Amino acid sequence: MGLREPVILPHLQDCGSCTIRHRAVCARCDSDELARLEQMKYYRSFQAGQTVIWSGDRMDFVASVVSGIATLTQTMEDGRRQMVGLLLPSDFVGRPGRSTAAYDVTATTDLLMCCFRKKPFEDLILSTPHISQRLLEMTLDELDAAREWMLLLGRKTAREKIASLLAIIARRDVSLNPRRSGLIVFDLPLTREEMADYLGLTLETVSRQVSALRRDGVISLEGKRRVTVNDFDRLLEVAGDDSDGGYPV
């Protein structure tokens, strides 16, 4: 599906430090590499709504999300916007070998990022193949997610789009906070407009289709943001996904 399932390594919660180590390096730990990463890292924090970087700006760092949510969006001259990625904790942003940002990166919640200046990071990549292999895996996951999203954008109906997005968020939420009960409850991390930008819809259509899913009993709403998924299989069915709805690994 469009949003990749974050790979939450089991020891993530135990480590208050920068998560890039877990995603990019820890899998094949080496204390020397870790030390070098540790040494060059620095933190940046942003408030909800703040822009991290504008498309086209010089970008002399790479980073990973420690906490909060950021979005990648593209904008046409006339203002039409399309979100092309959602950055969750442990996700990586920035492109070794490119010096300008290709997308607007915006904090949708308060955001903490762990950054590395690009040049030394690139040097580290050159000398430690583990890291580029890890980055390759992550990038391939993102590519799969982007292609899954292309199917959604090109061929799904508004109702299917909404159900797909809810299913993704629900699944991610379950993996982050394993359930006691059978019901899945979560807070939408996006406004209706942000959902629209992600799904290639207008905010009015998003609102209408969310209401329709509520009327049909697929979900329940508490306030505008808190969603209860009454029947996850039904949600997947509405989303038009394959039986498992899962992400091939």
Next chain:
Amino acid sequence: MGLREPVILPHLQDCGSCTIRHRAVCARCDSDELARLEQMKYYRSFQAGQTVIWSGDRMDFVASVVSGIATLTQTMEDGRRQMVGLLLPSDFVGRPGRSTAAYDVTATTDLLMCCFRKKPFEDLILSTPHISQRLLEMTLDELDAAREWMLLLGRKTAREKIASLLAIIARRDVSLNPRRSGLIVFDLPLTREEMADYLGLTLETVSRQVSALRRDGVISLEGKRRVTVNDFDRLLEVAGDDSDGGYPV
């Protein structure tokens, strides 16, 4: 734009052999690695229309396109189809670390692929960091292309979509066959239906919009497939692209 500009290395034409060396290895050549790749490669050819592999099938090889064009498509149970990638000569297909195909791969023209069994290829990657670095670059390019295509699918009109596709093909054609004259002429490598599957449209809409661009003088047609771009800047303008329409590198 959606289709990445193929990186045509200058010596590509001079080498009749498998192109993966140029994309994945040659940039930082090492005769030993080349010899190992050379040793394990084998060729497979397909006729136009043939399916290379179905989504979900076991895929025990990776490959690069030597000649011809292949497509990556996803299909929903009810038959809705979305093309998510177009493979041109020198493009790579297959995913180290995954054992099943994620998409249908189909030859749209006669196709020759240079294949490597997955296991030994993965072993080679582990021992030669150059290759995973090269694969990372290629994958990042594909990711950018996929995200550009998300903007097209989510926010562009039918007319803009057609113009965008024509602009991409035209630009690729220019880079492959440098022009003598100012006019760009090429044969469409896709049927109307394939264009529709790529653009998230129906084939009727594709046909109508191509005709409209012809009526408006943006392009000329000779038969159904041969296209002349009368004014490339005008085409880019219709496509709704940024001034250069180019691909950030």
Next chain:
DNA sequence: GCCCTGCCTTGATGCAGATCAAATGGGAAC
């Protein structure tokens, strides 16, 4: 020459979602 087949074009109509517009409601500041 003929017909057949696949691809493409063109026309008529319908509808999902966009657009325009107004109302609702909840939270924060006071």
Next chain:
DNA sequence: GTTCCCATTTGATCTGCATCAAGGCAGGGC
């Protein structure tokens, strides 16, 4: 409490593209 603000909902209408339905046309087999 009241007011303001802004996200959201809801309603009315419009429209771009899909859908349904006929042709047209070029190439290949005979």
